[in-house]
Amino acid sequence: xxxxxxxxxxxxxxxxxxxxxxxxxxxxxxxxxxxxxxxxxxxxxxxxxxxxxxxxxxxxxxxxxxxxxxxxxxxxxxxxxxxxxxxxxxxxxxxxxxxxxxxxxxxxxxxxxxxxxxxxxxxxxxxxxxxxxxxxxxxxxxxxxxxxxxxxxxxxxxxxxxxxxxxxxxxxxxxxxxxxxxxxxxxxxxxxxxxxxxxxxxxxxxxxxxxxxxxxxxxxxxxxxxxxxxxxxxxxxxxxxxxxxxxxxxxxxxxxxxxxxxxxxxxxxxxxxxxxxxxxxxxxxxxxxxxxxxxxxxxxxxxxxxxxxxxxxxxxxxxxxxxxxxxxxxxxxxxxxxxxxxxxxx
Amino acid sequence: xxxxxxxxxxxxxxxxxxxxxxxxxxxxxxxxxxxxxxxxxxxxxxxxxxxxxxxxxxxxxxxxxxxxxxxxxxxxxxxxxxxxxxxxxxxxxxxxxxxxxx
Amino acid sequence: xxxxxxxxxxxxxxxxxxxxxxxxxxxxxxxxxxxxxxxxxxxxxxxxxxxxxxxxxxxxxxxxxxxxxxxxxxxxxxxxxxxxxxxxxxxxxxxxxxxxxxxxxxxxxxxxxxxxxxxxxxxxxxxxxxxxxxxxxxxxxxxxxxxxxxxxxxxxxxxxxxxxxxxxxxxxxxxxxxxxxxxxxxxxxxxxxxxxxxxxxxxxxxxxxxxxxxxxxxxxxxxxxxxxxxxxxxxxxxxxxxxxxxxxxxxxxxxx
Numbered sequence: 001x002x003x004x005x006x007x008x009x010x011x012x013x014x015x016x017x018x019x020x021x022x023x024x025x026x027x028x029x030x031x032x033x034x035x036x037x038x039x040x041x042x043x044x045x046x047x048x049x050x051x052x053x054x055x056x057x058x059x060x061x062x063x064x065x066x067x068x069x070x071x072x073x074x075x076x077x078x079x080x081x082x083x084x085x086x087x088x089x090x091x092x093x094x095x096x097x098x099x100x101x102x103x104x105x106x107x108x109x110x111x112x113x114x115x116x117x118x119x120x121x122x123x124x125x126x127x128x129x130x131x132x133x134x135x136x137x138x139x140x141x142x143x144x145x146x147x148x149x150x151x152x153x154x155x156x157x158x159x160x161x162x163x164x165x166x167x168x169x170x171x172x173x174x175x176x177x178x179x180x181x182x183x184x185x186x187x188x189x190x191x192x193x194x195x196x197x198x199x200x201x202x203x204x205x206x207x208x209x210x211x212x213x214x215x216x217x218x219x220x221x222x223x224x225x226x227x228x229x230x231x232x233x234x235x236x237x238x239x240x241x242x243x244x245x246x247x248x249x250x251x252x253x254x255x256x257x258x259x260x261x262x263x264x265x266x267x268x269x270x271x272x273x274x275x276x277x278x279x280x281x282x283x284x285x286x287x288x289x290x291x292x293x294x295x296x297x298x299x300x301x302x303x304x305x306x307x308x309x310x311x312x313x314x315x316x317x318x319x320x321x322x323x324x325x326x327x328x329x330x331x332x333x334x335x336x337x338x339x340x341x342x343x344x345x346x
Numbered sequence: 347x348x349x350x351x352x353x354x355x356x357x358x359x360x361x362x363x364x365x366x367x368x369x370x371x372x373x374x375x376x377x378x379x380x381x382x383x384x385x386x387x388x389x390x391x392x393x394x395x396x397x398x399x400x401x402x403x404x405x406x407x408x409x410x411x412x413x414x415x416x417x418x419x420x421x422x423x424x425x426x427x428x429x430x431x432x433x434x435x436x437x438x439x440x441x442x443x444x445x446x447x448x
Numbered sequence: 449x450x451x452x453x454x455x456x457x458x459x460x461x462x463x464x465x466x467x468x469x470x471x472x473x474x475x476x477x478x479x480x481x482x483x484x485x486x487x488x489x490x491x492x493x494x495x496x497x498x499x500x501x502x503x504x505x506x507x508x509x510x511x512x513x514x515x516x517x518x519x520x521x522x523x524x525x526x527x528x529x530x531x532x533x534x535x536x537x538x539x540x541x542x543x544x545x546x547x548x549x550x551x552x553x554x555x556x557x558x559x560x561x562x563x564x565x566x567x568x569x570x571x572x573x574x575x576x577x578x579x580x581x582x583x584x585x586x587x588x589x590x591x592x593x594x595x596x597x598x599x600x601x602x603x604x605x606x607x608x609x610x611x612x613x614x615x616x617x618x619x620x621x622x623x624x625x626x627x628x629x630x631x632x633x634x635x636x637x638x639x640x641x642x643x644x645x646x647x648x649x650x651x652x653x654x655x656x657x658x659x660x661x662x663x664x665x666x667x668x669x670x671x672x673x674x675x676x677x678x679x680x681x682x683x684x685x686x687x688x689x690x691x692x693x694x695x696x697x698x699x700x701x702x703x704x
Contacts, residue, residue: 076481116581120504127512131484134519138477146523153520157513164508177583350452353559355493358460360555362467362486364548369471371544377476377522381483384514385467388490388506399497403569404589407499411590414502414509415601419608421514425521426615432525 003109012093012112019092023255024054030301037305061251064244071141072241080139081246084132084253091125091260094118096180097289098273101282110273110282111180118179119171122264123164126219130156132253133221137238148237151312155218155225158319163215165327169208169334170201170268179267186271202269207330209269211323213299216265218319220257223304225315262296263289270295355396362389374439376431380424387417456496463489480519487511498573501583 028043028051035042043050068077098110115121130152137149171177174185188199202209218225239250266272270292273285310318366385373379391410398406431443466489469482487510494503576585590598 073475073477076477115500116583117500117504120501120508124504124507124512127508127516128484128488130512130516131481131519134516134523135477135481138519138523150520150523153516157516157520160508160512175584176580178581349450350456350496354453354456354460355497356559357556358463358493360552360559361464362490364552364555365464365467365471367551368544368548371547372541373471375476377518377525378470378479381470381479381515381518384510385470385483385486388487388510391502391506392490392493395494395497395499395502397566398569398571399499401566401569402571403566404571404586405569405593407502407586408589408594410499410502411505411586412594412597412601414505415605418509418514419605421517422608422612423615425517426612428521429524429616 003107007106007108008112011108011110015092015097015112016089019089019256019259020252022259023252024058026255026259026297027057028054029297030304033298033301034305037302058248061248062245064247066244066246067241069141069241073139073141076135076139077241078246080132080136081242081249081253082132083135084129085249085256087125087129087132088253088256088260091122091257092263094121094179095260095263095267096183096272098282098285110286114178114180117177119167119177119182119268120164122260123160123167126163126257127156127160129253129257132250133238136242136250140238140241142241145238145240148240152221152238155221155315155319158316159215159218159225159323162211162319162323162327163219165324165331166208166211166215167268168327168331169205172331172334172338173201173204183267183272183274187274198271198274200269200271200274205269205330205334207326208334211327211330212265212269213296214323215319216261217300217303218315220261220300221254222258222300224307224310226309258297258300259293262293262300265296266292352396352400355392355399359389359392359396362386362392374441376428376440376443379440380421380428383424384417384421387413452496456493459489459492459496463493476522477519480515480522484511484515487515498576498582499586500581501586 031053032042032050043053046052046056068074093112094115096111096114100107100109133152133156134149137145137152140146170182174182176182182201186198186200189196190199190203191197197203239247242250266289272292273282273289275285275288277284363386366382366389369382369385370379373382391413394406394409394413396406398404435443463486466482466486470479470486473479473482487506491503491506494500494506571585576582579585579588
């Protein structure tokens with residue numbers, strides 16, 4: 001289990017770079033899928049099927065002028081986008097990409113660290129990420145930005161509760177907050193008569209899965225919950241005043257958040273890298289994890305192409321009046337089932 | 347002190363507590379005062395956990411969790427009071443809030 | 449020096465400096481940012497003390513919820529309502545510093561000279577590992593020794609939520625529907641910008657006074673708490689009573 005720290009550094013370096021590259025291609029993926037939904041072709045000019053588009057985008061964004069508004073709070077204005085980016089990257093530290101493998105005669109863990117409180121770590125880092133949005137909005141000295149920041153604060157605080165409580169069912173079933181034990185738990189199979197099913201928590205916690213997905217979309221500020229940046233009413237909200245490199249940090253942060261949440265959801269509910277053949281070949285596990293995360297990414301784009309934006313009072317009403325009671329009911333039922341299974345009641 | 351002992355944490359806790367207290371005494375903005383109270387509560391949590399760490403007990407951590415919950419309830423009520431104040435008498439300056447005194 | 453001591457000193461220095469920043473910053477938003485930094489470092493201290501679960505709770509509850517709400521309220525409150533930093537009484541300031549210094553000396557003396565030690569408990573690192581980790585160990589303590597306290601806490605939180613709702617609710621229930629007096633409408637930008645159209649009564653075109661006061665630096669931070677959105681928007685005839693009332697105190701008048 002224990003490995004020298006330099007191997008962990010290499011794993012972390014690889015994971016971070018893979019995340020950044022996949023973020024670039026997530027934008028390409030989103031454009032292509034969105035174009036297909038709208039009967040267009042999407043980017044085609046840069047390279048084969050427009051695969052060079054992310055590169056062109058990066059050059060365009062970095063070449064833009066870096067503007068700071070006159071009334072802005074300069075230090076906070078410069079600092080805020082970095083918070084979003086760093087917290088987005090940091091969440092990936094606890095996601096397990098597999099177990100321990102043999103490579104070049106060494107044992108290598110396919111995860112950066114296995115925290116005892118891993119699932120909560122992702123929630124905590126995610127909740128710290130909202131400061132990037134609030135402070136960026138406040139420091140821009142712009143009314144639309146400020147409204148976007150206020151909306152974001154209210155939204156994230158509300159949906160954070162739903163997000164956290166929807167996972168409690170899984171914690172009750174697993175008896176651990178560590179993502180690695182949650183992943184290992186889902187490698188087991190349950191047999192219902194003739195059929196063998198994987199012990200994925202989407203099967204035992206379907207309600208929690210739906211609640212988690214709704215709250216996760218709200219946490220990542222995506223359509224239909226993208227009120228902090230609602231283009232049509234708030235003119236891009238919290239990042240109205242940002243341009244060039246600082247804007248691209250917000251942009252990177254948003255897409256990396258999407259990827260990390262997709263990986264997180266796959267680990268929690270779809271068994272992570274578990275799948276046919278993943279016990280024998282670890283590479284197959286990575287492929288399974290990638291495909292599962294891709295399902296969620298597609299779901300994000302699908303939502304964006306299909307559903308209009310919520311109104312703000314509807315957004316808060318859904319969180320507090322519908323989702324929160326459902327999560328509490330889910331915890332209650334799961335707890336009772338666990339007690340009955342343990343033979344402690346009846 | 348070249349070895350990490352409980353005194354390190356106690357001094358840190360004392361420093362944070364007293365900084366918070368000085369802010370509480372000198373600032374006039376109700377929101378800053380509120381933040382200073384949170385700082386003092388956190389400083390006490392450090393002491394509780396440090397004592398528990400020294401004696402190999404978990405009571406300190408349990409106390410700290412209770413203290414954080416109380417802080418959350420206090421934040422909800424305190425911020426509601428601040429919002430109500432700024433709405434009714436349009437100030438969050440503690441020197442201007444003297445309706446009960448008069 | 450061993451590594452843990454060096455790391456402790458780094459974390460402690462940053463958290464103390466950030467705490468000083470909370471007290472000394474002129475802008476309350478800067479205070480809040482400093483407090484976030486301080487609390488993140490305190491979470492690091494908790495990790496050093498072997499309390500991982502508490503560290504995460506600290507981050508989620510304090511930085512993720514309480515301070516977000518503080519920033520939220522900071523942006524809701526009209527900055528003109530905020531007291532300026534400079535006019536705190538010097539007497540209070542000196543007295544605060546003296547009392548702080550004296551208390552620090554006393555507590556320091558108490559820490560150095562303390563002799564009594566509590567009896568050692570069972571929660572050694574080996575025992576904690578045996579039950580699965582810090583989270584599991586704290587859970588067992590919370591739900592056995594402190595079960596009653598835990599239930600009482602949940603009651604306190606419920607009462608806190610009810611109290612917060614009762615305090616922050618508009619005075620009359622009817623006001624929530626309709627004009628939204630005194631509440632903040634995050635869903636509509638009307639009423640936050642004097643140049644925006646005036647809504648239901650706004651059939652007249654927008655009128656912008658050429659010699660109106662031009663708010664710049666502090667403009668976006670003072671607009672949010674709107675008692676009546678229509679008062680803020682400019683109409684021919686009955687214009688901007690609230691801003692006019694405010695300007696009367698400064699001497700300039702905008703009324704025809």
